[in-house]
Amino acid sequence: xxxxxxxxxxxxxxxxxxxxxxxxxxxxxxxxxxxxxxxxxxxxxxxxxxxxxxxxxxxxxxxxxxxxxxxxxxxxxxxxxxxxxxxxxxxxxxxxxxxxxxxxxxxxxxxxxxxxxxxxxxxxxxxxxxxxxxxxxxxxxxxxxxxxxxxxxxxxxxxxxxxxxxxxxxxxxxxxxxxxxxxxxxxxxxxxxxxxxxxxxxxxxxxxxxxxxxxxxxxxxxxxxxxxxxxxxxxxxxxxxxxxxxxxxxxxxxxxxxxxxxxxxxxxxxxxxxxxxxxxxxxxxxxxxxxxxxxxxxxxxxxxxxxxxxxxxxxxxxxxxxxxxxxxxxxxxxxxxxxxxxxxxxxxxxxxxxxxxxxxxxxxxxxxxxxxxxxxxxxxxxxxxxxxxxxxxxxxxxxxxxxxxxxxxxxxxxxxxxxxxxxxxxxxxxxxxxxxxxxxxxxxx
Numbered sequence: 001x002x003x004x005x006x007x008x009x010x011x012x013x014x015x016x017x018x019x020x021x022x023x024x025x026x027x028x029x030x031x032x033x034x035x036x037x038x039x040x041x042x043x044x045x046x047x048x049x050x051x052x053x054x055x056x057x058x059x060x061x062x063x064x065x066x067x068x069x070x071x072x073x074x075x076x077x078x079x080x081x082x083x084x085x086x087x088x089x090x091x092x093x094x095x096x097x098x099x100x101x102x103x104x105x106x107x108x109x110x111x112x113x114x115x116x117x118x119x120x121x122x123x124x125x126x127x128x129x130x131x132x133x134x135x136x137x138x139x140x141x142x143x144x145x146x147x148x149x150x151x152x153x154x155x156x157x158x159x160x161x162x163x164x165x166x167x168x169x170x171x172x173x174x175x176x177x178x179x180x181x182x183x184x185x186x187x188x189x190x191x192x193x194x195x196x197x198x199x200x201x202x203x204x205x206x207x208x209x210x211x212x213x214x215x216x217x218x219x220x221x222x223x224x225x226x227x228x229x230x231x232x233x234x235x236x237x238x239x240x241x242x243x244x245x246x247x248x249x250x251x252x253x254x255x256x257x258x259x260x261x262x263x264x265x266x267x268x269x270x271x272x273x274x275x276x277x278x279x280x281x282x283x284x285x286x287x288x289x290x291x292x293x294x295x296x297x298x299x300x301x302x303x304x305x306x307x308x309x310x311x312x313x314x315x316x317x318x319x320x321x322x323x324x325x326x327x328x329x330x331x332x333x334x335x336x337x338x339x340x341x342x343x344x345x346x347x348x349x350x351x352x353x354x355x356x357x358x359x360x361x362x363x364x365x366x367x368x369x370x371x372x373x374x375x376x377x378x379x380x381x382x383x384x385x386x387x388x389x390x391x392x393x394x395x396x397x398x399x400x401x402x403x404x405x406x407x408x409x410x411x412x413x414x415x416x417x418x419x420x421x422x423x424x425x426x427x428x429x430x431x432x433x434x435x436x437x438x439x440x441x442x443x444x445x
Contacts, residue, residue, distance in 0.1 A: 010035065012241065014229030015222070015251060016267040019109050025144050028151035031112040037157065039228035040119045044163055047231070052124035056227065058235045060249035064102075065092055065183070065220030066297065066326045068315040077207035078125050078217050087215040089122050089130040091224055092188060096135060096180040098299035098349060099331040102253040102265055103221035107134075107141035110225070111148035115171070117224030119157065120231060122169045125217055130171045133188050136178045145173055180353035184402050185218040186210075187355065198357045199402035226250060243271025248314040256282040258332030259289045265329060268313075274330060275309035282332075289334040293418065297326020299346050300407030302414035303333070323414070339419040340426055343412050344372035350408035361405035364395045368412065375426030382431070385423055388416060 008017040018026050018034045026034070043052055057072025078087065091114070095103040107114060114132075122130050134142055149171055152158045160168045179197045182188045186200035189211050210216025229250075230238050239249045248270040254277055255265035261283035268277065274296065278284060285291055293303045296313070302323035304311075311321050318325040333342065351365035368391050374380045392413045395405040416423060 013267045015225055026110055036112055037116055039231040040116050043120050043231050044123055044165055049124050059230045059238045061226055063220055064222035071223055078215055087127045088211045089127040090218045091132045092218055093132050093134040093221050094176050094182040097327055099257055100298045100327040100329045102329055104138055106221055106225055108144055111144045113225045115148055117227040120227045123167050128168055132173045134173055134175050136175045181355045198355050242269045246271030246312055246314045247316050252328050254313055254328040256330045256332050259286045259334040260332050261286055270314040271312045273310050274313055291332055292335045293333040295331045296323050297328050300410055301326040302410045305418055339415045339422045340376045343415045344376050346411050358401040360395050360400045364391055375423055378426055379428050380426040382427055
C-alpha cells in the first residue's frame with residue numbers, strides 16, 4: 001500500500017502523485033488533466049534527440065531494474081540513426097525478483113506514466129517499434145496497458161506522424177512464458193525473438209546488436225517512468241530531490257515486506273535510511289517479533305542485519321556494507337525464521353530458474369540445494385559448510401556466463417557469514433566421518 005497521509009506533489013513524488021485513493025488506474029482523460037503527456041509534447045516539439053539524451057545523462061538517472069546502470073550512458077550507446085535502419089526499444093516488465101512488486105504497482109495504477117516514458121525514449125532514440133515484455137502472471141497489468149495503448153492511439157499519440165511530426169512509433173505487449181532469467185536483458189531479447197531464454201555474450205551489446213540483430217535499448221518499467229518528470233522539471237530539480245548525502249538522483253519506490261505492521265511501497269528520496277522506512281513507514285515489526293535480518297532489494301541480494309539499518313538506501317551506500325541495493329524493495333526476516341530453511345527455499349528457486357546454459361550454474365545450484373536440504377534435516381556432514389563456501393566462490397562473479405548464479409550465491413554467502421551457527425546445527429553428530437566424494441572435490445578445488 002501507499003501511505004494516504006503522505007503529502008503528494010509533482011515536485012517531490014513525480015512517480016506517484018497522480019495515484020487515486022480508490023486504487024483504480026488513472027486513465028487517459030484524468031492523466032491529461034494532471035499534466036499527463038505534457039513532457040512528451042515538450043520533448044517532441046522543443047527538444048532534439050541529442051538534447052533529450054544529454055538531459056537524461058546529466059540527471060544521473062540509474063536503471064531501476066537492479067543493476068543501477070546509468071540510463072543516459074546506455075542511451076548514448078545507441079548511435080544516431082542516420083541510415084534509417086529499424087531499431088527497437090524494449091521495456092523490461094518481467095518482474096520476477098522474489099519480494100519485488102514495484103513495477104506491477106506502476107503498471108496497474110499509472111499505465112499512462114509508463115507509456116509517456118516509452119514515447120519520450122522512443123523519440124530520443126529514434127526507434128520505430130517498441131515492446132513491453134511483460135511477466136505472464138501480470139494479467140491485470142496486461143489488461144490495463146492494452147486499454148491505455150488504445151487510448152493514446154485514438155488520441156493520435158501512437159502510430160504514424162505523431163503530433164503532426166515525422167515521428168512514428170508502434171507499441172506491442174509481449175507476455176513472457178514466466179522465466180526469471182528473462183530479467184537479464186539479452187535473455188529477454190532471445191525470448192522475444194521466439195527462442196530459448198538464454199543470455200548472450202557481450203559484446204556486442206544490445207545497443208549495437210540486439211533484437212533480431214538491430215540496435216536495441218532495454219529499460220526497466222520504473223526507469224522509463226522517471227523520464228517524463230526529468231523532461232518536465234529539469235536536471236537540477238531531479239538531482240535535488242534525493243537526500244543531500246546520497247550520490248544518486250531522484251526518488252525510488254522502496255518498501256518493506258515480511259512480519260512488519262504495515263508492509264508496502266512508498267516513493268521516497270534516495271538516501272533515506274532503511275531504519276526510517278522500517279519504522280516510519282512500515283511501522284516496525286509486528287508485536288512479538290523482532291528483526292533478525294533483511295535483504296535490501298530482493299532475494300538475490302546479500303542479507304544484512306539490524307546494525308545496518310542506518311545505512312542510506314542507495315546504490316553506493318548499500319554496496320559499502322556488503323550488499324546490493326537491487327530493486328530497493330526490502331524483505332524483513334523475523335526471529336522465528338530458520339536461515340537454513342530460508343536460504344534453501346531461495347536456492348531451490350534459483351536452481352529451478354537457471355537456463356542451464358553454463359555448467360557452474362546448471363550443476364552447481366542443484367548441488368547447493370542438496371547440501372542445504374541435508375543441513376535442514378539435521379543430516380549434514382562436517383565438510384558441507386566448507387563445500388558451500390567453495391560453491392559460493394565457484395559460482396561467483398566472473399565464473400558463470402551471466403549474473404544469475406552469482407546473484408543466487410549472495411544470500412547464501414551472507415547467511416553463512418552472519419548465521420553460521422544455524423548451519424552448524426544441521427551437522428549430524430553421527431556423521432563425523434566425511435563424505436569421500438566431497439573430500440575429493442575439495443582437494444580438486
